[in-house]
Amino acid sequence: MDSNKVVENIYLLVIVTLVSVLQNVFFAQKVERECKNQNTRTSAFERVSCANRNCMDAYPTFLAVMWCAGLCLSQAPAAFAGIIYLVVRQKYFVGYLGQTSQSTPGYLFGKRVITFLSLMCVVGIANYLLVRFYGSDYKEYVETITQAATALLLIP
Amino acid sequence: MDSNKVVENIYLLVIVTLVSVLQNVFFAQKVERECKNQNTRTSAFERVSCANRNCMDAYPTFLAVMWCAGLCLSQAPAAFAGIIYLVVRQKYFVGYLGQTSQSTPGYLFGKRVITFLSLMCVVGIANYLLVRFYGSDYKEYVETITQAATALLLIP
Amino acid sequence: MDSNKVVENIYLLVIVTLVSVLQNVFFAQKVERECKNQNTRTSAFERVSCANRNCMDAYPTFLAVMWCAGLCLSQAPAAFAGIIYLVVRQKYFVGYLGQTSQSTPGYLFGKRVITFLSLMCVVGIANYLLVRFYGSDYKEYVETITQAATALLLIP
Numbered sequence: 001m002d003s004n005k006v007v008e009n010i011y012l013l014v015i016v017t018l019v020s021v022l023q024n025v026f027f028a029q030k031v032e033r034e035c036k037n038q039n040t041r042t043s044a045f046e047r048v049s050c051a052n053r054n055c056m057d058a059y060p061t062f063l064a065v066m067w068c069a070g071l072c073l074s075q076a077p078a079a080f081a082g083i084i085y086l087v088v089r090q091k092y093f094v095g096y097l098g099q100t101s102q103s104t105p106g107y108l109f110g111k112r113v114i115t116f117l118s119l120m121c122v123v124g125i126a127n128y129l130l131v132r133f134y135g136s137d138y139k140e141y142v143e144t145i146t147q148a149a150t151a152l153l154l155i156p
Numbered sequence: 157m158d159s160n161k162v163v164e165n166i167y168l169l170v171i172v173t174l175v176s177v178l179q180n181v182f183f184a185q186k187v188e189r190e191c192k193n194q195n196t197r198t199s200a201f202e203r204v205s206c207a208n209r210n211c212m213d214a215y216p217t218f219l220a221v222m223w224c225a226g227l228c229l230s231q232a233p234a235a236f237a238g239i240i241y242l243v244v245r246q247k248y249f250v251g252y253l254g255q256t257s258q259s260t261p262g263y264l265f266g267k268r269v270i271t272f273l274s275l276m277c278v279v280g281i282a283n284y285l286l287v288r289f290y291g292s293d294y295k296e297y298v299e300t301i302t303q304a305a306t307a308l309l310l311i312p
Numbered sequence: 313m314d315s316n317k318v319v320e321n322i323y324l325l326v327i328v329t330l331v332s333v334l335q336n337v338f339f340a341q342k343v344e345r346e347c348k349n350q351n352t353r354t355s356a357f358e359r360v361s362c363a364n365r366n367c368m369d370a371y372p373t374f375l376a377v378m379w380c381a382g383l384c385l386s387q388a389p390a391a392f393a394g395i396i397y398l399v400v401r402q403k404y405f406v407g408y409l410g411q412t413s414q415s416t417p418g419y420l421f422g423k424r425v426i427t428f429l430s431l432m433c434v435v436g437i438a439n440y441l442l443v444r445f446y447g448s449d450y451k452e453y454v455e456t457i458t459q460a461a462t463a464l465l466l467i468p
Contacts, residue, residue, distance in 0.1 A: 007227070018274055060216045068326045072322075111337075121326055122330070162321070163384055
C-alpha cells in the first residue's frame with residue numbers, strides 16, 4: 001500500500017501529464033502530415049513546424065513548474081492550472097496555423113499560468129521554511145487561498 | 157534509511173535516464189563535430205542537426221511518460237520499455253544520417269513504446285482509483301500482466 | 313506533516329528549478345523582443361534564436377540529471393551544481409549573442425557540471441546496491457566527499 005500512497009499525491013498531475021503527451025502527439029502528427037503532403041519549404045510546413053517547436057521549447061519548463069507546484073503545495077490547483085495551460089497552448093497552436101505569418105502570436109504564451117504555478121512553488125517552500133524555523137503551519141489557509149486563486153486563471 | 161527507500165523505487169528509472177543522457181551527449185557531439193568540420197549550410201550538417209532536434213523534441217515527453225509509468229505501476233517494465241525506446245531512437249538517428257533527405261524516416265518515432273508507457277500510467281491510476289473507491293487491489297495481477305506485455309515490445 | 317517531509321528532501325532542487333525557469337523566460341523574452349523589433353531573417357534574430365534553441369535542447373537533460381542526483385544522493389551538492397550550470401548557461405547565451413557567427417561557442421556547454429551530476433547519480437545508485445546486497449552503508453562518507461568535490465566545479 002506504500003506505493004499507493006505515492007500515487008495518491010500525484011495522480012492528478014500524472015493525468016494532466018498524460019493529456020499533455022496526447023497533445024504533443026497531436027502536434028507532432030500535424031507536423032508529420034504537413035511534412036509528407038507537401039514540399040518541406042512551403043509556408044504551411046514552416047508555420048506548423050515553428051508552432052510545434054515553440055510549444056516543445058516551453059514544454060519542459062511547464063512540466064517542471066507544474067510538478068514542483070503540485071509536490072510543494074497541493075496537486076488539485078496545480079493540475080487545474082496545467083489543464084488551463086494546455087487549453088492556452090491549443091489555442092496558440094491553432095492561432096499560429098490559421099493566421100498569416102505577419103501576425104503570428106509571438107514566441108511566449110501561457111505566461112499567466114506559468115507565473116501562477118511558480119508562485120505556488122514559492123509559497124509552498126516559504127510555508128515549509130516557516131514550519132521548520134517557527135513551527136507555525138499555514139498550509140491549510142494557503143491551500144484554501146490557492147484553490148480560490150485558480151479561479152482567477154479562468155478570466156480571459 | 158528513509159532516503160534509501162526512495163532510491164529503491166526509482167533506481168532502475170534513474171539508470172535508464174542516465175543512459176538516455178549519455179545518448180543525448182552522443183547526439184550532441186555528432187552535431188558539434190559536423191558543425192566544426194564543415195560549413196553550417198551543407199546537407200550533412202542539416203541532416204544531423206534535424207535528427208538531433210527531432211530526438212530532443214520528443215525527449216521530455218518520453219522522460220515524463222516513463223517516470224509516471226514507473227511511479228504509478230512498477231519500475232521494472234517501465235525501465236525496460238525505456239531501454240527499448242532508446243534503441244529505437246538510436247536506430248532513428250542513424251537511419252536519418254544514412255539515408256538521403258527524400259526518404260527520411262518521418263518526424264515521429266517510438267510510437268509503440270510511448271503508447272505502452274501511457275497505458276501503464278492509465279492502468280496504474282485506474283488501479284489506484286479502484287483501491288480508493290472499492291477497496292479491491294488488482295495491482296499484483298496487473299504487474300504480472302504488464303511484465304508479460306513488455307515482451308510484446310520486442311516484436312519488430 | 314507527511315507532505316512537508318517530501319518538501320524537505322526537494323526544496324533546494326525546487327528553488328534551482330524555479331531559477332532556471334526564470335532564466336528560460338528571460339531567454340524567451342530576448343527572442344520575442346528580437347522577433348518583434350526586426351525582420352525575422354536578420355543575423356541578430358538568428359543568433360539569439362539559435363542560442364535559445366541550444367539552451368532549450370539541453371534543458372530537459374539538465375533537469376533530469378539534477379533531480380536524479382538530488383534524489384539519489386543528497387540535494388545540497390546537486391542544487392549547488394545546478395546553480396553553477398545556470399551561470400555557465402548564462403555566459404554561453406551572452407557569449408553567443410556578443411560574438412560574430414564564425415566564433416560561436418559550439419553546441420555543447422556545461423559538460424563538466426552534467427558529468428559531475430551524472431557521477432553523483434552513479435555513486436548514489438552504487439551505494440544503494442551496496443546497502444541492499446552487502447548491508448554496508450557508505451552514504452555519510454560519500455556525501456562528505458561529494459560536498460568537497462562540488463568545490464572543484466568552481467575552478468574555471
